[in-house]
Amino acid sequence: MNDKPEDKNYSNEPVSIAELRARKTDAPSEWTVRDALIASLREIDEGGPLSQATHVAICFGMLTPENNSKVHVRSAGAKNSFEIIGVVSECLTMVSTPT
Helix, strand or coil, rough: CCCCCHHHHCCCCCCCHHHHHHHHHHHHHHHCCCHHHHHHHEEEEEEEHHHHHCCEEEEEECCCCCEEEEEEEEEEECHHHHHHHHHHHHHHHHHHCCC
Protein backbone atom coordinates (compact mmCIF):
# COMPACT_ATOMS: atom_id res chain seq x y z
CA MET A 1 0.00 0.00 0.00
CA ASN A 2 1.22 3.52 -0.79
CA ASP A 3 1.28 5.22 2.57
CA LYS A 4 3.47 8.16 1.56
CA PRO A 5 2.66 10.55 -1.30
CA GLU A 6 6.16 10.16 -2.74
CA ASP A 7 5.43 6.44 -3.19
CA LYS A 8 2.47 7.09 -5.47
CA ASN A 9 3.07 6.21 -9.10
CA TYR A 10 1.16 8.40 -11.56
CA SER A 11 2.02 6.38 -14.68
CA ASN A 12 -1.45 4.80 -14.71
CA GLU A 13 -3.31 7.98 -13.77
CA PRO A 14 -6.15 8.45 -16.29
CA VAL A 15 -5.97 11.26 -18.85
CA SER A 16 -8.76 13.78 -18.28
CA ILE A 17 -10.93 15.30 -20.98
CA ALA A 18 -9.39 18.69 -20.16
CA GLU A 19 -5.90 17.28 -20.79
CA LEU A 20 -6.95 15.72 -24.10
CA ARG A 21 -8.48 19.02 -25.21
CA ALA A 22 -5.44 21.00 -24.05
CA ARG A 23 -3.00 18.73 -25.89
CA LYS A 24 -5.12 18.90 -29.07
CA THR A 25 -5.47 22.68 -29.10
CA ASP A 26 -2.09 23.48 -27.49
CA ALA A 27 -3.92 26.21 -25.57
CA PRO A 28 -2.90 26.90 -21.97
CA SER A 29 -6.45 28.02 -21.16
CA GLU A 30 -7.71 24.46 -21.74
CA TRP A 31 -5.57 23.01 -18.93
CA THR A 32 -6.69 22.91 -15.35
CA VAL A 33 -3.90 23.41 -12.82
CA ARG A 34 -4.48 19.92 -11.43
CA ASP A 35 -4.47 18.26 -14.85
CA ALA A 36 -1.22 19.99 -15.83
CA LEU A 37 0.47 18.82 -12.64
CA ILE A 38 -0.83 15.25 -12.94
CA ALA A 39 0.22 15.08 -16.61
CA SER A 40 3.72 16.15 -15.57
CA LEU A 41 3.85 13.55 -12.79
CA ARG A 42 2.58 10.88 -15.21
CA GLU A 43 5.33 11.76 -17.70
CA ILE A 44 7.97 11.56 -14.94
CA ASP A 45 6.72 8.17 -13.70
CA GLU A 46 6.45 6.79 -17.26
CA GLY A 47 10.11 7.65 -17.86
CA GLY A 48 9.32 10.39 -20.39
CA PRO A 49 11.44 13.49 -21.02
CA LEU A 50 10.43 15.12 -17.72
CA SER A 51 11.92 12.17 -15.83
CA GLN A 52 15.34 13.55 -16.83
CA ALA A 53 14.67 16.96 -15.27
CA THR A 54 17.26 18.15 -12.77
CA HIS A 55 15.53 21.44 -11.87
CA VAL A 56 11.91 22.49 -11.60
CA ALA A 57 10.18 25.79 -10.98
CA ILE A 58 6.42 25.92 -10.62
CA CYS A 59 4.82 29.35 -10.54
CA PHE A 60 1.28 29.61 -9.22
CA GLY A 61 -0.72 32.75 -10.03
CA MET A 62 -3.95 33.54 -8.21
CA LEU A 63 -6.26 36.33 -7.20
CA THR A 64 -6.79 37.30 -3.58
CA PRO A 65 -10.30 37.97 -2.24
CA GLU A 66 -9.50 41.66 -2.78
CA ASN A 67 -8.89 40.87 -6.48
CA ASN A 68 -5.12 41.46 -6.25
CA SER A 69 -2.75 39.12 -8.02
CA LYS A 70 -0.51 36.93 -5.93
CA VAL A 71 2.24 34.53 -6.99
CA HIS A 72 3.69 31.51 -5.22
CA VAL A 73 6.76 29.67 -6.46
CA ARG A 74 7.97 26.18 -5.69
CA SER A 75 11.34 25.07 -6.92
CA ALA A 76 13.57 22.05 -6.53
CA GLY A 77 16.94 20.79 -7.64
CA ALA A 78 18.71 24.14 -7.71
CA LYS A 79 21.72 25.07 -5.61
CA ASN A 80 20.56 28.68 -5.46
CA SER A 81 17.93 31.09 -6.76
CA PHE A 82 20.10 32.06 -9.76
CA GLU A 83 19.77 28.56 -11.23
CA ILE A 84 15.99 28.77 -10.93
CA ILE A 85 16.01 32.24 -12.50
CA GLY A 86 17.85 30.69 -15.45
CA VAL A 87 15.24 27.92 -15.77
CA VAL A 88 12.37 30.41 -15.59
CA SER A 89 14.07 32.74 -18.12
CA GLU A 90 14.47 29.87 -20.57
CA CYS A 91 10.79 28.93 -20.10
CA LEU A 92 9.71 32.52 -20.74
CA THR A 93 11.76 32.55 -23.94
CA MET A 94 10.12 29.31 -25.11
CA VAL A 95 6.61 30.58 -24.31
CA SER A 96 7.14 33.90 -26.08
CA THR A 97 8.73 32.38 -29.22
CA PRO A 98 6.21 31.45 -31.94
CA THR A 99 6.33 27.83 -33.02
